[in-house]
Amino acid sequence: MGVIEKQEMMNKESEFMMFKTTYLNNYFEKLDLSSNEPDWNLMILQTMKFKDFLDCKALLDMMDDDEYVGKYKFILQTKFEEMVEWFITKKLGVTTRPIPAYAPNNRKVSLVIKREGGYRKVTEYNLWPMIAKEIGFEYSEGKLMRLMYAMYLDVLVYCHKFKTIQSNVPDKEITRKGNSEK
Numbered sequence: 001m002g003v004i005e006k007q008e009m010m011n012k013e014s015e016f017m018m019f020k021t022t023y024l025n026n027y028f029e030k031l032d033l034s035s036n037e038p039d040w041n042l043m044i045l046q047t048m049k050f051k052d053f054l055d056c057k058a059l060l061d062m063m064d065d066d067e068y069v070g071k072y073k074f075i076l077q078t079k080f081e082e083m084v085e086w087f088i089t090k091k092l093g094v095t096t097r098p099i100p101a102y103a104p105n106n107r108k109v110s111l112v113i114k115r116e117g118g119y120r121k122v123t124e125y126n127l128w129p130m131i132a133k134e135i136g137f138e139y140s141e142g143k144l145m146r147l148m149y150a151m152y153l154d155v156l157v158y159c160h161k162f163k164t165i166q167s168n169v170p171d172k173e174i175t176r177k178g179n180s181e182k
Contacts, residue, residue, distance in 0.1 A: 041068070042072065042075065045062075045072060045075045045079055048079055050083050050086035050087070051086075053087075053091065053163060055086075056083050056086070056087060056156065056160065057160055057163055057164070059076075059079055059080065060157075060160050063080075081100045083156075084099065084101075087155075088152065097151060097152070101148050103141070103148070107136075107137070109135070109137075119150070119153075119154055126142075128145045128146045131145050132144070132145045
């Protein structure tokens with residue numbers, strides 16, 4: 001193909017791209033997308049039920065995105081409490097703990113505590129007093145926050161990490177077949 005032919009081909013591609021862009025822009029502008037459109041993230045959260053551990057894992061994975069947590073904070077708090085209740089009562093069979101978690105004087109404890117490094121890092125750097133203050137308690141109640149976390153979430157987080165690692169490990173049978181074929 002000569003230089004002139006290549007140039008003609010590029011011009012045709014350029015014209016096609018301009019038409020495509022213009023057409024698509026006009027099309028989407030005519031769609032009249034408004035605030036009446038459903039928020040799919042909200043709908044997914046509202047219909048989410050906890051029947052097995054994968055449902056818990058799905059919610060915990062959603063909460064890795066700080067922007068998402070900020071936008072859907074209140075519904076996530078409700079779903080998080082539902083998840084903890086399912087996990088503690090149905091999965092573990094513990095029926096003696098109040099759900100949601102309450103501190104003395106009937107103060108509800110928000111269990112949605114996100115920190116880099118989790119329980120170990122928060123404990124190592126003694127951040128529990130700061131977490132207590134962030135969720136409306138006094139600095140002196142940091143030990144209570146640590147206890148609440150351990151009572152309600154420590155096992156859940158452990159299971160989440162275990163399931164995540166387990167899902168990334170190849171099946172032994174597949175590994176054996178792969179080694180025997182070599």
